[in-house]
Amino acid sequence: MRTQLNVFFLLVCSLGLAQNSISGKISDFNTNEIIGWADIILLKDDKVVLNTISKDDGHYELTGIDNGTYTLKVNYLGYQDFTVPVSLSGNSKRELDIKLKSNRELLGEVVLTAERTTIEFKSDKRVVNIGRDLLAAGASTENILRQIPSVDVDISGNVSLRNDNNVIIMIDGKRSTLSSADIIAQVPSNLIKQIEVITNPSAKYDAEGVSGLINIITRRPRMNGGNFSVNAGIGEQDRYHFTPSGNYRSGKFNFYVNYNLRFPYFGSSVNTLRQTTDEIIEQQTGTEFENARVNYLKSGVDIFIDSTNTLSFSGIYARNVHSLTDETATRIEELATGTERMIMFNSENMHIHVSKELNANYRKEFNGRNHYLEADINLANFPNTFQIDQREVEAGQADFIIDDSQRRENTITTLSADYHRKNKKGNTLETGLKAEFKNLDNFQDRTEQSETITVIEDNFLYEDRVLAAYVVYEHTFKKLSLKGGLRLEDYRIDLNSNDVETFDDSYTNLFPSFSLSYKVKENEFSANYTRRISRPGIFSLNPFTVEQGNLNRRRGNPFLRPSFANKVELNYNRKFKKINLNASAFYSQIDDVIQFIFIREGDFIINTFDNIGTSRQYGIELFSRINWSKWWSSNLSMNYYFSDFETQQFANTHTFSQQYRLQNDFRFAKSWSVQLNGNLNPRRQNLQQEIQTNYRLDLAVSKRILKNKGQLILRINDIFNTSEFDVERNLNDLSERTFRKPFSRYAYLTMRYNFSFGQNNQQNRLRKQRRYNSGNVD
Numbered sequence: 001m002r003t004q005l006n007v008f009f010l011l012v013c014s015l016g017l018a019q020n021s022i023s024g025k026i027s028d029f030n031t032n033e034i035i036g037w038a039d040i041i042l043l044k045d046d047k048v049v050l051n052t053i054s055k056d057d058g059h060y061e062l063t064g065i066d067n068g069t070y071t072l073k074v075n076y077l078g079y080q081d082f083t084v085p086v087s088l089s090g091n092s093k094r095e096l097d098i099k100l101k102s103n104r105e106l107l108g109e110v111v112l113t114a115e116r117t118t119i120e121f122k123s124d125k126r127v128v129n130i131g132r133d134l135l136a137a138g139a140s141t142e143n144i145l146r147q148i149p150s151v152d153v154d155i156s157g158n159v160s161l162r163n164d165n166n167v168i169i170m171i172d173g174k175r176s177t178l179s180s181a182d183i184i185a186q187v188p189s190n191l192i193k194q195i196e197v198i199t200n201p202s203a204k205y206d207a208e209g210v211s212g213l214i215n216i217i218t219r220r221p222r223m224n225g226g227n228f229s230v231n232a233g234i235g236e237q238d239r240y241h242f243t244p245s246g247n248y249r250s251g252k253f254n255f256y257v258n259y260n261l262r263f264p265y266f267g268s269s270v271n272t273l274r275q276t277t278d279e280i281i282e283q284q285t286g287t288e289f290e291n292a293r294v295n296y297l298k299s300g301v302d303i304f305i306d307s308t309n310t311l312s313f314s315g316i317y318a319r320n321v322h323s324l325t326d327e328t329a330t331r332i333e334e335l336a337t338g339t340e341r342m343i344m345f346n347s348e349n350m351h352i353h354v355s356k357e358l359n360a361n362y363r364k365e366f367n368g369r370n371h372y373l374e375a376d377i378n379l380a381n382f383p384n385t386f387q388i389d390q391r392e393v394e395a396g397q398a399d400f401i402i403d404d405s406q407r408r409e410n411t412i413t414t415l416s417a418d419y420h421r422k423n424k425k426g427n428t429l430e431t432g433l434k435a436e437f438k439n440l441d442n443f444q445d446r447t448e449q450s451e452t453i454t455v456i457e458d459n460f461l462y463e464d465r466v467l468a469a470y471v472v473y474e475h476t477f478k479k480l481s482l483k484g485g486l487r488l489e490d491y492r493i494d495l496n497s498n499d500v501e502t503f504d505d506s507y508t509n510l511f512p513s514f515s516l517s518y519k520v521k522e523n524e525f526s527a528n529y530t531r532r533i534s535r536p537g538i539f540s541l542n543p544f545t546v547e548q549g550n551l552n553r554r555r556g557n558p559f560l561r562p563s564f565a566n567k568v569e570l571n572y573n574r575k576f577k578k579i580n581l582n583a584s585a586f587y588s589q590i591d592d593v594i595q596f597i598f599i600r601e602g603d604f605i606i607n608t609f610d611n612i613g614t615s616r617q618y619g620i621e622l623f624s625r626i627n628w629s630k631w632w633s634s635n636l637s638m639n640y641y642f643s644d645f646e647t648q649q650f651a652n653t654h655t656f657s658q659q660y661r662l663q664n665d666f667r668f669a670k671s672w673s674v675q676l677n678g679n680l681n682p683r684r685q686n687l688q689q690e691i692q693t694n695y696r697l698d699l700a701v702s703k704r705i706l707k708n709k710g711q712l713i714l715r716i717n718d719i720f721n722t723s724e725f726d727v728e729r730n731l732n733d734l735s736e737r738t739f740r741k742p743f744s745r746y747a748y749l750t751m752r753y754n755f756s757f758g759q760n761n762q763q764n765r766l767r768k769q770r771r772y773n774s775g776n777v778d
Contacts, residue, residue: 020088022096023061026054026074029099034058037307038076038100039368042086044068049424051368055307074098102224119149119635121573121582121623123481123517123526125198126150130189141184141192141216143698143717147663147677149623149637150197151214155268155725155742157181161211162199162586162619163641163657165596166534168209171216174357174378175206175412175436179539182353186318188260188296190231190243193219199586200515200528200569203470203485204418204430207511210534210565210590218298220314221247222254226757235748237265254302262294264322268742272551276734279335285328285549292322300359308365318355323348328549343394345550350387356380370422382410392550401449402547409441410538426476430485434468444544461496462538472513479519487511491535495558497543502558509533509564524573532567534594536560540609554607561611563592578628584621590614593645598688600731612687613647635663650687657684671704692726696744710753718744 022042026035040060042050049070054060067089074082079100086094117131128148142153152160159180161167169180176183196215198205205213221227228246233239240263247256270285300314328345357380365372388404418432440462448454472485492506515528542556569586592611599606619641626634643655659681666674680695697720702713725740 019063020065020067020090020092020094021061021063022065022072022086022088022094023059024096024098025058026060026076026098026100027058029101032099035076035079035100037304038074038079041073041075041368043071043073047426048370048422051370053307053365053368072096074100076100117147119623119625121571123483123515123571124200124202124528125196128195128197130192130194141187141189144189144192144195145184145214146679147661148195148197149661150199150621150639152659152681153184155723155740157184159184159214161197161214162617162621162639163643163655164211164617166210166594167212167214168206169214169216172218173215174359174380174414176355176380176382178353178355178382178384182320185264186294186296186320186353186355187216187218188241188243188258188262188294190241191218191245191258191260191296191298193217199584200530200567201513201532202472202483202515202528202530203487203511203513204432204472206434206466206468207487207489207509207531207533208535210532210563210567210588212532219245219258220300221245221256222249222302223247223756224249227754228756229752229754231750231752233748233750236746237267237743239263239265239746239748241750252304254304255300256302257299258297260294260296262296264292264294266292266742268740270738270740272736272738274551274734274736277335280333281330281551283328283330283549283551285326287324287326293319294321295319310363310365312359312361312363314359314361316355316357318353320353321351323350325349326549330550341394343392343550345390345392347388347390347547347549349389350385352385354383356382366421371420373417373419375417376414378412378414380412380414382408382412384408384410386546388547390547390550398451401447403447403449404547405445406544406546407443409439411437411439413437428472428474428476430470430472432470435465436468437463437465438538439463440538442542442544458544459496459498460542460544462494462541464491464493464535466491481517483513483515483517485513487513489533493535495541497558507562522575524571526571526573527569529566529568532565534563534565534590536562536594536609540594548607551603552605552607553601557609560594560609561592563590563594563611565590578626580625582621582623585619586621587616587618589616595687597649598729598731600734605729605731605734605736610649612649613645615646616644618642631667633665635661637661645687652685652687655684655686657686658682671708673702675700675702688731689727689729692728694722694724694726696720696723706753709755710751713750713752715748715750717746717748721745 026038027033028035035058036054036056038054040052040054040062041048042062042065050062050065052060052062065088069085069087072084072086079102082098082100084096088094118129120127120129126149130144142157145151145153145159150162152163154160157180158165159167159169168175169183171183171187194217196217197212198215199212201213226246226248228244231243233241241260243260245258247254268287270287272283274281296318298314298316300312303311305311326347330343330345332341332343357378360377361374363372363374386406388402390402392400414434414436416432416434418430420428420430422428442460444456444458446456467490468487470485470487472483474481474483488508488510490508493504495503511531511533513528513530515526517524517526540556540560541558543558545553545555548554565588567586567588569584572583574581591614593613593615594609595612597608597610597612599608619639621637621639623637626636628634639659641657645653647653662678664676668674677698678695682693684691696718698715698717699719700713700715702711704711721744723742723744727738729736
């Protein structure tokens with residue numbers, strides 16, 4: 001009897017502790033060629049239970065699986081996803097050999113896909129997957145950013161996030177010393193794959209950037225064989241672009257190259273009326289953006305050492321050259337005497353912005369994409385040259401001539417290592433180290449000539465370094481996920497002006513982050529907190545004066561202090577049958593706010609920076625995607641932003657702004673599509689200025705051609721020519737109104753064509769080899 005009980009007990013235990021396994025081989029459906037490094041994922045109720053990757057010989061194995069019903073999913077770049085249900089019980093050992101079909105089996109050839117841009121709302125960021133629509137059809141990156149919820153670009157190309165300019169823009173996760181306007185001018189829009197908008201970054205990300213981060217991710221194709229595309233366009237006002245790109249992957253090597261040649265154009269007319277207690281100034285300015293040429297080249301190689309080790313090298317060279325020509329007529333009325341003066345002002349500014357980067361990356365995967373170690377080295381150099389020639393002519397006065405030459409040599413060296421592990425239960429551990437070193441050498445040679453000659457030579461040196469470490473842990477329950485992290489950053493900065501140390505500082509700070517998300521049916525709630533810092537940047541610290549016409553100047557403030565922010569955000573997502581809804585609310589308290597301000601110095605308005613006190617920023621954002629029918633869908637966003645300042649510098653301490661955007665997509669038949677976008681920015685109040693309502697409407701029509709391998713797109717920007725910048729400022733005893741009208745309405749025609757080679761030839765050779773081995777030779 002005891003023996004029978006023991007046998008029964010062991011039998012029950014063996015059933016309760018049943019450990020099943022799945023194994024097999026991954027190969028090509030047509031050629032039977034083995035496929036190494038494919039992702040094999042075991043799912044239960046849409047949650048990852050186990051995952052691995054196939055070895056070099058195509059074999060895979062998943063062990064230690066509990067009894068139950070699962071879904072096995074296999075994917076590999078260039079092939080269609082494969083899924084199959086699997087039921088396991090009683091220590092079963094399932095053998096599943098899987099054959100993957102190439103995407104070319106589905107498409108016939110490489111065709112244009114992902115026509116629509118999509119937006120994914122996650123607990124801590126928004127991921128914008130750039131499609132082949134109006135957003136990328138020969139448009140600038142500026143036009144793409146304008147369509148993204150929470151992001152705005154002003155008439156000068158400066159980027160803001162939630163109505164705050166204190167945002168960090170990265171390219172493929174790398175920082176730049178260029179201004180936001182120069183960054184988005186260099187990166188071609190049709191080479192952008194994704195844009196991540198991270199409003200409340202976790203401790204994994206750099207702590208800098210009070211309003212958040214914008215990460216622009218460029219395309220890096222890895223399809224098998226040769227895959228290339230050509231994108232070219234022509235538009236009014238001498239706008240052109242030509243973009244060939246592609247890759248060739250064979251065996252353990254993948255080579256890719258992206259190139260863009262672009263001739264942009266920007267011009268505007270400006271009318272200014274300024275009044276003080278002494279005089280009235282009327283000014284008319286015409287600005288031409290001439291001789292503009294942007295070259296962008298990115299190339300690299302991926303070396304797949306084996307199924308778990310990948311080594312990548314890449315390089316970028318970008319050159320943005322343009323000249324700005326201003327012709328200004330200024331009438332000055334002296335109120336005390338009633339006399340008038342006329343001043344003619346001409347300015348020619350030549351800018352050369354160059355970016356050179358080298359990157360090396362190593363990735364070791366231990367158990368597929370859920371467990372890896374990654375190390376990265378990035379070397380970046382940004383030499384820039386500015387030549388400014390100005391002449392001011394007034395009757396009865398000697399001409400006033402300025403010859404201003406500035407040279408900047410910026411370098412950034414970044415070293416980083418990141419470790420990521422996600423276990424069977426969905427719990428994730430992330431940790432990493434980073435070191436970043438920045439250097440700026442800025443030299444100014446300025447000559448001012450009137451009745452006398454004044455020569456000014458200045459040299460400004462900037463050095464900083466950041467040493468950082470972080471740890472982030474996420475624990476997942478059935479419907480609840482908790483995520484906490486801590487980041488340590490040690491910072492040092494040294495400033496020297498004309499070989500005299502003007503400022504140095506060092507400090508160490510901790511930056512915690514915490515978030516939770518809860519899912520119930522089609523509803524998802526999330527909340528997160530993070531601490532951020534805004535360190536004075538190179539441009540805000542540089543004390544050199546730069547003329548902006550003969551009424552305005554810009555200079556930095558080398559004595560700025562860092563500002564710190566505590567941020568809280570709430571998010572809600574809901575999916576209905578035809579509507580996706582997202583709502584966000586946020587609150588931030590920022591101490592020692594770094595603010596772009598205007599001050600009066602004699603006859604000039606100086607644009608500079610200062611720490612102005614404490615601010616509280618809060619707002620609400622609403623976004624919805626509506627599928628009205630099979631042929632019509634819309635994206636609608638509405639944003640409301642508020643700020644309260646504790647400061648004695650300004651009479652106005654409350655600001656408010658709002659944004660409305662509507663994007664409509666229409667599909668007619670199988671090959672025609674239309675997109676109509678509208679932007680509205682109603683009148684908004686800032687600390688020192690009031691900006692009037694601004695709105696615009698853009699239209700694009702596309703037609704697929706050449707068996708879906710090509711596409712023609714006609715885009716018309718600012719159909720009704722309504723885009724403008726109308727602003728009023730009041731500074732003590734000075735009031736000013738400026739009206740700027742850009743040449744924003746133009747038509748642009750783009751053609752795309754994709755083609756491929758290599759894979760089919762390779763498949764034919766493999767088929768012949770199999771027939772030869774079996775004795776069947778043609």
